[in-house]
Amino acid sequence: MSEFKHAMIDIETLGNQSRSAISQISVVEFDLETGDTGREFDINVDIKDCVHQGLEMNVDTVMWWMKQSKEARAKFEETERYSLDRSLELLSNYISNSGIQNVWGNSARFDLGILSDAYNTVGREIPWDFRNELDVRTLVFFKPEVKDNCTFIGTPHDAIDDCKHQIRYCSLIWKLMNNG
Numbered sequence: 173m174s175e176f177k178h179a180m181i182d183i184e185t186l187g188n189q190s191r192s193a194i195s196q197i198s199v200v201e202f203d204l205e206t207g208d209t210g211r212e213f214d215i216n217v218d219i220k221d222c223v224h225q226g227l228e229m230n231v232d233t234v235m236w237w238m239k240q241s242k243e244a245r246a247k248f249e250e251t252e253r254y255s256l257d258r259s260l261e262l263l264s265n266y267i268s269n270s271g272i273q274n275v276w277g278n279s280a281r282f283d284l285g286i287l288s289d290a291y292n293t294v295g296r297e298i299p300w301d302f303r304n305e306l307d308v309r310t311l312v313f314f315k316p317e318v319k320d321n322c323t324f325i326g327t328p329h330d331a332i333d334d335c336k337h338q339i340r341y342c343s344l345i346w347k348l349m350n351n352g
């Protein structure tokens with residue numbers, strides 16, 4: 173079991189409403205005080221299977237994806253993808269084999285909410301307590317300039333890179349708030 177108590181979760185979706193189809197799920201364990209990171213979880217989800225299970229795609233989101241970078245769109249061409257049920261089983265295993273106490277989303281309502289919808293859709297138990305959800309946007313509200321000045325490393329909208337970026341500025345904000 174790892175020592176990290178926080179997990180940054182980012183999902184990529186084909187919609188921006190509740191019950192949206194999911195294309196990628198990424199998680200990175202981290203230490204909020206130091207910004208150190210631990211184990212990573214990163215999988216592509218079978219979008220067609222999401223829709224078969226009753227999750228939804230949204231035209232505006234699909235149009236938005238078409239305007240994103242070649243690197244971000246390339247994720248959709250990756251052929252190794254898991255069914256929604258298997259994806260969530262793997263995510264549950266990852267979380268239960270960790271020391272994770274708090275899960276973060278940007279916002280919590282979006283990433284963690286859509287994931288919760290997906291868990292409900294396949295009839296699996298959500299592997300965290302809703303009381304332990306924390307929100308990236310709330311932290312950014314206190315020090316927006318830190319996020320604005322944080323250089324992105326990697327590909328925006330590749331969920332694993334988004335997780336690491338969010339961890340970098342959240343831990344910087346945390347440090348600033350705790351050192352006056």
Ligand SMILES: [Mg+2]
Nearest residue numbers: 182329331334
């Ligand atoms: Mg993202």
